[in-house]
Amino acid sequence: MAAKARLRSEALPNDQLITLLRNMLLQRAVDTRGFQLNRQGKVAIAMGSEGHEAVQAGAGMAFVRGRDLLYSYYRNTGILLACGFELAGIFRSQFARATDTTAGRSIINHVTDRAKGIASISSIIASQCTHAVGAAYALRYRGEKDRAVLCTFGDGATSEGEWHEAINFAAIHTVPVVLLCENNQWAISTPLDRQMRNPNVAERAASYGLQGVCVDGFDPVAVYQAVRRARAKAVSGGGPTLIEAKCYRFLSHTTDDDERTYRTREEVAKQRENDPVPRFERRLVEGGVLSAERIEAMRKQVTQLVNETTDAVEREPFPSPESLYTNVYAGPTDPWAG
Numbered sequence: 001m002a003a004k005a006r007l008r009s010e011a012l013p014n015d016q017l018i019t020l021l022r023n024m025l026l027q028r029a030v031d032t033r034g035f036q037l038n039r040q041g042k043v044a045i046a047m048g049s050e051g052h053e054a055v056q057a058g059a060g061m062a063f064v065r066g067r068d069l070l071y072s073y074y075r076n077t078g079i080l081l082a083c084g085f086e087l088a089g090i091f092r093s094q095f096a097r098a099t100d101t102t103a104g105r106s107i108i109n110h111v112t113d114r115a116k117g118i119a120s121i122s123s124i125i126a127s128q129c130t131h132a133v134g135a136a137y138a139l140r141y142r143g144e145k146d147r148a149v150l151c152t153f154g155d156g157a158t159s160e161g162e163w164h165e166a167i168n169f170a171a172i173h174t175v176p177v178v179l180l181c182e183n184n185q186w187a188i189s190t191p192l193d194r195q196m197r198n199p200n201v202a203e204r205a206a207s208y209g210l211q212g213v214c215v216d217g218f219d220p221v222a223v224y225q226a227v228r229r230a231r232a233k234a235v236s237g238g239g240p241t242l243i244e245a246k247c248y249r250f251l252s253h254t255t256d257d258d259e260r261t262y263r264t265r266e267e268v269a270k271q272r273e274n275d276p277v278p279r280f281e282r283r284l285v286e287g288g289v290l291s292a293e294r295i296e297a298m299r300k301q302v303t304q305l306v307n308e309t310t311d312a313v314e315r316e317p318f319p320s321p322e323s324l325y326t327n328v329y330a331g332p333t334d335p336w337a338g
Helices: 003-008 016-037 053-062 076-081 087-095 127-141 155-159 161-173 201-208 220-235 266-270 278-286 292-314
Strands: 069-071 149-154 178-183 212-217 239-246
Touching: 016 053, 016 076, 016 087, 016 220, 016 278, 016 292, 053 076, 053 149, 053 178, 053 220, 053 239, 053 278, 069 127, 076 201, 087 292, 127 149, 127 161, 127 178, 127 239, 149 155, 155 201, 161 178, 161 201, 178 201, 178 220, 178 266, 201 212, 201 239, 220 239, 266 278, 278 292
Parallel strands: 069 149, 149 178, 178 239, 212 239
Antiparallel strands: none
């Protein structure tokens, strides 16, 4: 009864709760497939986001499609999908196919979809933050109503100068941006206590004159509500909010990284007790939203979809050699001509 009462008090209908879970399952399935493809030698590198599923599903649900803009970072497969990016597009990026939105030119997950408001991703840590506040300033300058920018980044980005510049600019100009830190405790191999004396990123907001909010990053509903409130504040002229969602990165930074060199198996196992996927599944079962059988069926459907999509994309063509210099130089595509 307590679980049911808690779910009802969150004011989310069952279909939204189910959507949150499906998005979390899809994100994990995509990550698992990416690591498998790398080990099979089919993709050069894969990047996992296990532990971030709740943050990204919740934030993506608060994103208003057709109105908002997303400036995300490289560990954001789940939020891209939750904001409407095509599943096949994720694998086109991984396989570097000609059908990829960057024509196979970018590293994995560095995708873009202008029509959906999804900006290009950069590998330069925190650079998307300055891009995001610039876009938010443009929305305000043009007087566009009910539009906001969602900017996501990791805890490592908050140690970069561009992050501080972006936060300061956003505060001064009260631009409509939601700043979401996915604090997974690790900046590649650097632990949080080697990055900052104060482990709470949200508390930095006060020094810039912003509101800071800290939420449980293993709880998709809590993240959704925090981002939704911050968006409502932003579009009403109340300015930015810095949200810190505390989560954990369960896997290595990428398939090129060996996490065993800088953290113990015991630490990861302890954090796995808070794994957001089974935790949310149990919550929906206890709340009477879904049965365990329906969840298992959903998981199988998602896995089948991911596998079929992977197989279809793998059959798509690579970029042609003749296109090597396109979108690089202005004028003729052949840089050695004339």
